[in-house]
Amino acid sequence: MADLETFREETRSWLEATCPQSMRNRSFHWEDAHEVYDTDDARAWLKAMAERGWTAPTWPKEYTGGGLSPAEAQVLAQEMARIKAVPPLTGMGLAMIGPTLLEFGTEEQKQRHIPRIVSGEVSWCQGYSEPGAGSDLAALQTKAILDGDNFVINGQKIWTSGAQYADWMFALVRTDFEASKHDGISFVLLDMHQPGVTIKPIQLISGSSPFCETFFDNAIAKREDLVGELNKGWTVGKRLLQFERSGIGGLSGGGRSKKKSDAPKPLNDFARLGKTYIGEQDGRIADAGARTEILNHTMTERAFQLTAQRVMQEATSNKTPGEATSIFKLVGSTLARNGAELKSRLMGTQGVGWQGEGFTETELETTKNWLSSRAVTIYGGTNEVQMNIISKRVLGLPD
Numbered sequence: 333m334a335d336l337e338t339f340r341e342e343t344r345s346w347l348e349a350t351c352p353q354s355m356r357n358r359s360f361h362w363e364d365a366h367e368v369y370d371t372d373d374a375r376a377w378l379k380a381m382a383e384r385g386w387t388a389p390t391w392p393k394e395y396t397g398g399g400l401s402p403a404e405a406q407v408l409a410q411e412m413a414r415i416k417a418v419p420p421l422t423g424m425g426l427a428m429i430g431p432t433l434l435e436f437g438t439e440e441q442k443q444r445h446i447p448r449i450v451s452g453e454v455s456w457c458q459g460y461s462e463p464g465a466g467s468d469l470a471a472l473q474t475k476a477i478l479d480g481d482n483f484v485i486n487g488q489k490i491w492t493s494g495a496q497y498a499d500w501m502f503a504l505v506r507t508d509f510e511a512s513k514h515d516g517i518s519f520v521l522l523d524m525h526q527p528g529v530t531i532k533p534i535q536l537i538s539g540s541s542p543f544c545e546t547f548f549d550n551a552i553a554k555r556e557d558l559v560g561e562l563n564k565g566w567t568v569g570k571r572l573l574q575f576e577r578s579g580i581g582g583l584s585g586g587g588r589s590k591k592k593s594d595a596p597k598p599l600n601d602f603a604r605l606g607k608t609y610i611g612e613q614d615g616r617i618a619d620a621g622a623r624t625e626i627l628n629h630t631m632t633e634r635a636f637q638l639t640a641q642r643v644m645q646e647a648t649s650n651k652t653p654g655e656a657t658s659i660f661k662l663v664g665s666t667l668a669r670n671g672a673e674l675k676s677r678l679m680g681t682q683g684v685g686w687q688g689e690g691f692t693e694t695e696l697e698t699t700k701n702w703l704s705s706r707a708v709t710i711y712g713g714t715n716e717v718q719m720n721i722i723s724k725r726v727l728g729l730p731d
Contacts, residue, residue: 340407347411350380357416365422366497374420381420382451388426391434395446423494424456424576425449429502429521432572436519436560445500445521457524458576459489459503459546460569466491467717469504470513470566474548476505476520478562483507483520483553485528488545491711495531495544498524502572503553508563519565519572521557528552537703574654576712577661602626602671605678622678629674633667640664655725662718665708672698672705 352373368374381387384398389405391397400408412419430449433442448454465471474487485505495501501522508516524531528551533541560568603626606617617623640660675698676683683698685691709715723729 336403336407339404340411343408343411344414347415347417350377351412351415351417352377355418355420358418366494368418369421374418377418378420378452385450387421387452388430388450391430391446391450395434395442396450397446421452424458424502425452425454428458428572428576429456431575432502432568433559435571436568440556441521441559454499455494455497457492457495457498457501457544457546459492459501459505459522461491462488463490467714469569470517472504472506472517474503474505475509476507476518476553478507478555481555483518483555483558485520485522485548485551485553488547490543490545491534492531492544492546493542493711495524495546496533496541500524501546502559504565504569505553507565511563514566516563517565517569518562519559519568520553521559522551522553526551536707540700540704573713574657577657577718600626600630602630602674602678605675609679609682625674626678629667629671633671636660636663636667655721658713658718658721659726661712662715662722665712666715668708669705672702676702 354371354373355377358368369378378387382396385391385393385396386398386400386408389398389400389408390402391399393399398405398408426449430446433445437445445454449456459474460469460472462472462474464473474485474489476483476485483505485503487505489503492498492501501524503520503522504517505520506516507518510516522529528549530547530549532545532547534543534545535541536543559565603617606619606622606626610622611618617626643656643660679695679698682691682695683702685695685699687696713721724731
């Protein structure tokens, strides 16, 4: 315990001295992350954290990760939260393909790809869904034919988040066309900067284009970038989805705990919005219905956070749980969607503005977030898919 307190003191001092002020106390939607990180301060913050391996604090040191214990990683998360530091790096490299390579990759693949994820040198996107294979992912038809040391890939992926900014893609492709639907699929990595790859952003109702169509016309993936066994990629692909769902569901990170304090607690966003837009009466939001909605949502949100923290603390070897991640994805995504909707509703007509001088930047951002939140219960596997997984794989119910 004394060593952990020493680690906390050293970490706090280093973060205070290193984290730029511009990378503190700011929030942004993941769709806008590429703009937030495209500054000199953001690059300096990333470089400093990556040199310590703290962009991936619990990953092994031999792959340039931080090598921290779960308890140390929790301290780091708490100290970053204390100064409201923006994470130095986000994305699918850290949340999805990195953990998958650590579990399924060859030593050569780990040495070649993991350090470039930790440093932020390479960004990644996901090639899973297709126009005819969304919720039924195993129906994918993108073909990869082995030709010497290369796979030649033809087909189309859709909803490839951030493809226009990505350097590499991890993809599920069909390599055996005679096998049953869930067999004959392989998991490959491919360079996005090649002539056979075409990317077309999809304009969303929220006004942004984080999702894309991706077309392959004789694109190449090297045989050395096959992850796992040939035609056995479904196992690898499912495990990656568990890492993805754990991130969406709040199971990633070190967890945060709060020390008891006699100081008055600040209003949460919902209570603040209620008092601002509905008004106050005797120090409370002047509408009983709104108070009840805020109370119910806040209690559910806090219970969910505590449950996620407990599950991660109980997980052996700091590993992400298996099928149970679907529970957290289902609840977490629903909470996120409902929370965005509640914020807009508390603002009344000011919460549905799209443009114009009659709205503040915060109000316009709330509308954008409300529209974007409609997708959170779809990507990473729809709520309906998660309920099927829970019923079959967690509860053991019959088909």
